[in-house]
Amino acid sequence: MRIEITPISESALVCRLNAPSELGKQQKLWAFAAALEQHDGIAEVVVGMNNLTVFTRFDTDLAVLADKLQDVWEHTAVAANQGKLVEIPVCYGGEYGPDLAEVAAFHQTDIAEIVRRHTAQTYTVFMMGFQPGFPYLGGLPESLHTPRRAVPRTSVPAGSVGIGGSQTGVYPFASPGGWQIIGKTELPLFRADLNPPTLLAAGDQVRFVAERIEP
Amino acid sequence: MIHVSAVQAPAHIQDAGRYGHRRYGIGHAGAMDTVALAAGNILLGNDEGAAAIEIALGGITLVFEQDTPFCLTGAVYQAELDGEPVYSYWRYTARKGQTLKLVRAVQGMYGYVCVAGGFDVPEVMGSRSTDLKAGFGGHQGRMLQKGDCLPVGKGAQELSKVGIAPIPFTDTVHLVPSSEYAAFSEEGRLNLERETWTLQSDSNRMGYRFDGQPLTLSQPLEMLSHAVQAGTVQVPPSGKPIILLADAQTTGGYPKIATVAAADLGRLAQVRFGSKVRFKIIGLKEAAALRRKNRAYLNQIRRIVNEAG
Secondary structure, three states: OOOEEEEEEOOEEEEEOOOOOOHHHHHHHHHHHHHHOOOOOEEEEEEOOOEEEEEEOOOOOHHHHHHHHHHHHHOOOOOOOOOOEEEEEEEEEOOOOOOHHHHHHHOOOOHHHHHHHHHHOOEEEEEEOOOOOOEEEEOOOHHHOEOOOOOOEEEEOOOEEEEEEOEEEEOOOOEEEOOEEEEEOOOOOEOOOOOOOEOOOOOOEEEEEEEEEEO | OEEEEEEOOOEEEEOOOOOOOHHHOOOOOOOOOHHHHHHHHHHOOOOOOOOEEEEEOOOEEEEEOOOEEEEEEEEEEEEEEOOEEEOOOEEEEEOOOOEEEEEEEEEEEEEEEEEOOOEOOOOEOOEOOOEOOOOEOOOOOOOOOOOOEEOEOOOOOOOOOEEOOOOOOOOEEEEEEOOOHHHEOHHHHHHHHHOOEEEOOOOOOOEEEEEOOOOOEOOOOOOOOEEOOOOEEEOOOOOOOEEEOOOOOOEEOOOEEEEEOHHHHHHHHOOOOOOEEEEEEOOHHHHHHHHHHHHHHHHHHHHHHHHHO
16 A cells, blocks of 8 residues: 655645545554654644645654655554444434435435434544544445535534435534535534543444434 | 723634644634734733734724733734824733724734733633634634623733834735645646736635636546645635635645745735735745744844843
8 A cells, every 4th residue: 555645835744545545544544643643743643535644843854754654654554443432312304304304205215214224334433624523434325325405504503414425424513514414413522621522533433323203 | 801892893812723633623723813913922022822812804992901011913903092093013001991992904904912911711722712613712712792801811011112013914925836736737837826816705714715717627636535724725626716724624625736835824814805916836945934034023023022121
């Protein structure tokens, strides 16, 4: 697995793998990130989809660091068990999930079946980003892939559980959004007063649990 | 304490920013013009990154409940202390009960009200900056409102009146190439530097949107989500660049043609809606030279302050 390293600014290098993004590659990126956390000259590490960005101090020589990164990457071993399992209770449908019926219609089935498919899966947090505590989840079954709404909502409430194309996730904060909203959780994904402040981290496993289903 | 008796524009507490939490999706926030913030703080004997009020274009009225040295930096404001004119980049001492009124920004976008000791709001994850989207940090995680009382940290109670050279405004912003620079067509890369870009009014602390001849890719590019930072020049399919700033999200999916030279981020922040800017691509060495120039400016303020006592 080759990694390609390119500067993106005066103080950052992006390390990229060839497409497509796969769980195995992502697992190695998590291990790579962990190996780099305490590395000299590195300020922050952000795992992306199939890539990882290293933010440095301004006095770090990017060319020298790039060579070191290549070396650390080649010596990074993937640990088998990466994260914790988190259950997220969800109220599906009704006012909580205004698009649930539409998603069911799109897949020519009923809402109970959509909820069954969504809760049957164990998802993996591939990366965190966009908003504080927002997880990019991998593992949505194809039988739930649904196009985004033609007209995005100007505001989706905090805690909304949605499907956007081949992705599913939870909005920690109110946000504009084009995803199909199928439910809502009361579980906070972000609390500024906790350490770490987010419920989830890259590598964690997520299961959605149906608390109730409304038509 | 300082009392907010009126506010007509988005104003909030910002410091040098919140670092080290990107992996949780937590952005940096912080002042849009960190050099202006640092200049004000050094002038008052504070740490460079002490918390100040950042206000965009409009007015705010503050009442001092104790003798407090203060200064205004960043955007040039029409301002007065109990009716007497107050000039940006000069240090004053307000007396207990006096009213500081910032009427409006005459030049630039973001003004800073710095006080000796800084604003002593609680630190959240190592910073006093307001994260407006997530609603934490600063004063109760939100914009300032009429009636708010802001605590001031321990600082000098009396300082002589001293002025420093203001940071000049600019219409040329320096960029360094980013990872997808080569993926843009030759015309796209030429447009970036030869076009005059107009700042759109739907710009904000999250990003500045520019209008001009579109930046086109050589061929369509499928990008996966990746980290972005303040200064990232991302190009959505419209070809109109969006430059991410202090409140940038931590990840994005658009190609990155360039990144604003770190030294020029504050200068870019001060560009006004409807104004035109030009971009100039430079190398990492030239970008480092610009940072040294900013550092020399701040060191000079430190010398002036030391001499003034």
